[in-house]
Amino acid sequence: MTQITLSPRQSEILAAARRDGAASISALAASLGVSLETVRRDIRPLVEDGHLVKTHGTVHLPEHGREAPFDRRMRENAAEKRRIARHVAARIADGDSIMMDTGTTTSILARELSARRELTIVTNSSDVARTLATVNGNKVFMAGGELHGDNGAAFGRTAIDFVARFRVRHAIISIGAIDARMGPMDYLLEEAEFARTVLSCGASRIVATDHTKFERTALVKVCDFDGFDLLVTDRPPPVEIAEAIAAAGARWEVAEG
Template sequence: MQFTPRQTEIMLAARRDGAASISALAASLGVSLETVRRDIRPLVDDGHLVKMHGAIQLPDHGREAPFDRRMRENAVEKRRIAHHIAASIRDGDSIMLDTGTTTSILARELSARRELTIVTNSSDIARTLATVNGNKVFMAGGELHGDNGAAFGRTAIDFIARFRVRHAIISIGAVDAALGPMDYLLEEAEFARMALQCGERRIIATDHTKFGRAALVKVCGFGDFDLLVSDRAPPGEIAEAIEAAGATWEVAES
C-alpha cells in the first residue's frame, strides 16, 4: 500500500520507539484520536502494524535484528548467493558495495581476488578487503551507525556519486511485487539507490525471505537493476515484474 503523509509519520514513530500510544500519536500529529485510528486501521490490516490496547507496535517480521545476529540468519543461503556473485568478479575489477549481511559475506568471498578497487560505506567490508592482495578501498564518510558500522547521509552519497564502477551490488530488506525492492531505513535506501546508479552492472543480492515483503522505503524500480541473485526463484509476480522491466534473475545453486 502507498502510505499517506500521516501514515508515514506513524510508521516512523513505531520504527523509532518500537511502540507508540494512539493518544501520543494524535497529539504529535495534531489530529483527533478517531483520525489516528482511521489511519492505523489499514496499516494493521496490511500487516505493517500490530494494534494493542490503546497503542500500536511493529510486528516482529517488520523489525530487523541487530547486524551481528542477522549475519548468522540464513547464513548458508547468503553464502551461496555471495559465492555465485563472486564467480563473476575478476581480478582488477571495480566494485561498489553497500552495507548489509549478504554484501559483507560477499566481501569474504572476494578475499581470493587481487587488485580490486572497492567503494563502500561499510566499515566491515572495508576492513575485510583493505590491505590484502593489492586491493584499493575507498570508504565513504558520513554519520556512522553503531549497529552495522556503516556511514550514511549526504556526505556518503556525494562521495560515491563520483565513482563509476564495473559492479554495483546492494542488499535489500524486502521485495514487493508492486513497489519493487525496499528497505527499512530512509538513509540506507537512499545510499543503495545511488550505488546502483554508479555501476555498469547493477546487482541486487537478497535471500528468498525478502520476497513478498514490504518495507518502509522504496529503493528502486524493477527497471533500475540488471540482475537479482537469490537462493530461490522469485515468486511468479515478482519474477514477471523483473522480466517485464528488462532485468534478469538467477538462482545461486548449492
C-alpha cells in the same frame, strides 16, 4: 501483549524498530513525513500494549522480540546468503572495481572476495572496508558520514556525494524487501537513497537478496525493476516478481548449493 489493529504508519514504525533494533522518534518523523507529535501519538498505543519500549527519545522492541544486532543477523539464513555471495563473487575477477552498500549479504560477499587481487572497492560499510582493505593489493574507498551504531555504515548526503563520483564495473546492493508492484525497497530512507546511488554508479547493477525478502513491503522504494540488471537469490522469485523483472528487461538467477 495484546493485539491491536495497526495503522499503516504504526506498521512502518514497528518495521523500523525490527530493522535496526531501535529507532529514534525524530528519525521516524522525518522518514514518515509527519510531525514529532504525530509519531508520539502513533507510538503511545504501541507502548501501552507492549509492542514497543520507549526510552530517551527512541523506541525498540521488548527484549524477547527485539531484532538481533548486525552480527547475529549475519547468522540468519547464513547458508542461503553464502550461496548468493559465492554466485555473485564468481562474476568478479581480479582487478575489477566494485561498489557495495551495507548489509549482511554484502558483508558475506566481502569475505567471499578475500582471495581476489587488486580489487577497487567503494563502500559505506566499515565491515566491508575492514575485510578487504590492505590485502592482496586491493584499494578501498570508504564513504564518510554519520555512522549507524548497529551496522557501522556511513549514511547521509556526505556519503552519497562521495560515492557518486565513482564509476565501477559492478554495483551491488542488498535490500530489505521486494514487492511485485513497488520493486526493491528498504526500511530506512537513508539506506534506500544510498542503495539507489550505488546502482547508478555501476556498469553491472546487481541486487543480492535471499527469498525471505520476497513479497515484503518496506517503507522506502529503492528503484524500479529497470533500476537493476540482475537479481541473485536462493530460490526462484514468486511469479509476479519474476514477471515484473522480465518486463523491465532485467534477469534473475538462483544461486545453487
